Amino acid sequence: MSDETFYLTTPIYYVNATPHLGHAYTTILADTMARFQKLRLGTEQVYFLTGTDEHGDKIVQAAAQAGESPQAYVDRISGIFLETWARLGLAPNQFIRTTGEPHKRAVQRFLQQIYDAGDIYFGEYGGHYCFGCERFYTEKELEDGKCPDHQTTPTFIKEQNYFFRMGKYQEWLIDHIHRHPDFIRPERYRNEVLAFLREPLEDLCISRPAARLTWGIPLPFDDRYVTYVWFDALINYISALGWPDGDAFRRFWPAQHLIAKDILKPHAIYWPTMLKAAGLPPFRHLNVHGYWRIEEAKMSKSRGTVVRPLDLADKYGVDAFRYFVLREMTFGLDAGFSEDALVARLNADLANDLGNLYSRVLKLIRRYYGGTVTHASDNGELADAVHTAAAAVAAAMERFAYSEALAAIWSLISSTNKYLVTNEPWKSDPEDARTKEVLFTAAEILHATATLLWPFLPQTAERMLQGLGAPNSTASIHFHDIGSLLKGRQTGQWQVGEVPSLFPRIQATVAKPPAVEKKSAPAPEVTPEQITIEDFRRVDLRVAEVIEAEAIKGSKKLVKLRVKLNDEERTVVAGLKEHYPPESWAGKRIILVANLKPTSLMGITSQGMVLAAEDDGRIVLLAPEQPISSGSKVR
Numbered sequence: 001m002s003d004e005t006f007y008l009t010t011p012i013y014y015v016n017a018t019p020h021l022g023h024a025y026t027t028i029l030a031d032t033m034a035r036f037q038k039l040r041l042g043t044e045q046v047y048f049l050t051g052t053d054e055h056g057d058k059i060v061q062a063a064a065q066a067g068e069s070p071q072a073y074v075d076r077i078s079g080i081f082l083e084t085w086a087r088l089g090l091a092p093n094q095f096i097r098t099t100g101e102p103h104k105r106a107v108q109r110f111l112q113q114i115y116d117a118g119d120i121y122f123g124e125y126g127g128h129y130c131f132g133c134e135r136f137y138t139e140k141e142l143e144d145g146k147c148p149d150h151q152t153t154p155t156f157i158k159e160q161n162y163f164f165r166m167g168k169y170q171e172w173l174i175d176h177i178h179r180h181p182d183f184i185r186p187e188r189y190r191n192e193v194l195a196f197l198r199e200p201l202e203d204l205c206i207s208r209p210a211a212r213l214t215w216g217i218p219l220p221f222d223d224r225y226v227t228y229v230w231f232d233a234l235i236n237y238i239s240a241l242g243w244p245d246g247d248a249f250r251r252f253w254p255a256q257h258l259i260a261k262d263i264l265k266p267h268a269i270y271w272p273t274m275l276k277a278a279g280l281p282p283f284r285h286l287n288v289h290g291y292w293r294i295e296e297a298k299m300s301k302s303r304g305t306v307v308r309p310l311d312l313a314d315k316y317g318v319d320a321f322r323y324f325v326l327r328e329m330t331f332g333l334d335a336g337f338s339e340d341a342l343v344a345r346l347n348a349d350l351a352n353d354l355g356n357l358y359s360r361v362l363k364l365i366r367r368y369y370g371g372t373v374t375h376a377s378d379n380g381e382l383a384d385a386v387h388t389a390a391a392a393v394a395a396a397m398e399r400f401a402y403s404e405a406l407a408a409i410w411s412l413i414s415s416t417n418k419y420l421v422t423n424e425p426w427k428s429d430p431e432d433a434r435t436k437e438v439l440f441t442a443a444e445i446l447h448a449t450a451t452l453l454w455p456f457l458p459q460t461a462e463r464m465l466q467g468l469g470a471p472n473s474t475a476s477i478h479f480h481d482i483g484s485l486l487k488g489r490q491t492g493q494w495q496v497g498e499v500p501s502l503f504p505r506i507q508a509t510v511a512k513p514p515a516v517e518k519k520s521a522p523a524p525e526v527t528p529e530q531i532t533i534e535d536f537r538r539v540d541l542r543v544a545e546v547i548e549a550e551a552i553k554g555s556k557k558l559v560k561l562r563v564k565l566n567d568e569e570r571t572v573v574a575g576l577k578e579h580y581p582p583e584s585w586a587g588k589r590i591i592l593v594a595n596l597k598p599t600s601l602m603g604i605t606s607q608g609m610v611l612a613a614e615d616d617g618r619i620v621l622l623a624p625e626q627p628i629s630s631g632s633k634v635r
């Protein structure tokens, strides 16, 4: 096992609101990265932290509005965060709360240490205070005298407070950023921070008089004051590991932090200088993502209802939701969220590309070999494609480029689809050695695909592995083994059980196709010759109503139907008795090939053919989706 450890944090979220898409997004990114690193390094080497930020004016106000005590209020909302993460299948190692005693003790110790070192001093400060942001603004930062975030006029407050000598560490920080080019990434945020650091860095006010704000942590050296926002919140990243003496701190620090651009400055400037002042090594990387713009208005217009993004996870499934947010946003940039785009991705990428490939391969293995396909040769077909995908995923995840990593996995899925279309196992003799080889290889690649997918779509990957009879694989396979799985394999077999349907297709309810990247069409189950629209028009498909049905003596399969097409009545013989007994037909509306040359079956002339769909021996009649008169033409 590697000695390398990976410690990943999300921001701790304010409990003045319940979790929304933005909170879910960062936590999904972190969960995915933690799972990926667990595959790469081993479960024990990875630590994933999230939690809630529970002190301050805003929380007190929100509690008052809810008619609750601050403690009851933070307990309740923090509980909702915890529950939501469980609902989304997110699995942090720890959920930290800043009202917890161990955290409070660590904050006081940290403050005392910096105070003793002489980097915290008492002074007077007058400034423009925005209650919404809980911070002072300098004249320069205001826009037309207003808070740039809230567009409200701040209150001028003059009071005595404690200050952290942040300015003292400005040169050190600039130098550190230059010497570690990916300390803050992507680059645009590093540049933003460096631009900010061109101006002199002011000292940071870190306290509030307890007379004005009681819902905070008392300063250990002056209990007339409580500490203020960032000197409480940021310290969670080390208090959670039991700093200063905890084993976990020794093992896992320094961290990789994950945040959105809204809290860049406290993380890129306050936090490293605080750590420096306390004599601690800085974090490893600050990874900064963009903002979701939520197109609620658009959603409500096209669907008649406002859909809250988190509800979409319930509506379409956790993995479809995860897939959408991970695939749709380029790390570092903003992205728009819409339900239509989610449905389009679900249908194209998940139901078509992945779901069809998986069920096609597994069903053939069941149909041909009763579920067991044995290794036929070790020519390692597509092994290079698997290697390439695994390497591309690893390289992309190193940069937090989730969308790129998924694109690499989908490129492997697409190569596998092409491999099947080229080899057409559905048309070949099951006993042919080549057929076995192709299906074995396809199962092998699906196994590797499931492992690659596990960090991103854990539930789907686990179902895929279950269907392949390899349910515990993610625990035992390390990421770097994936490519080598396929090469030089001498023995092996896949035992396919029940084939789960991974993603049902969602019927689009909007007329206009959503504006998302077009995917190449997946290979159909059987690749028929292509026809033109004129060819298709030669088939006269009609809706027909069944008047009556009777069994045909001496035939196990045939049933004789009397059907109506508008004013016309016809007799049609259908081979569907085993699936639809005679008594089940009357009143049904069906689809009929109306211009089929009449044929005689068991001495009865049949004037048409009933359409039905077949899935692995199960037959289902096709019918109009809504009532429509018999004789209507199908176009």
Ligand code: ME8
Pocket: 010, 011, 012, 013, 014, 015, 021, 022, 023, 025, 026, 053, 233, 234, 235, 236, 258, 259, 260, 261, 262, 263, 290, 291, 292, 293
């Ligand atoms: O700032 N798009 O908490 P917070 C993407 N308690 N991500 C978003 C988002 C959006 N539209 N909106 C929010 C705080 N986020 C402090 C942090 S850390 C020591 C203290 C996510 O509840 C994103 O991760 O306002 C952002 O950084 C965070 O929520 C802010 O959460």
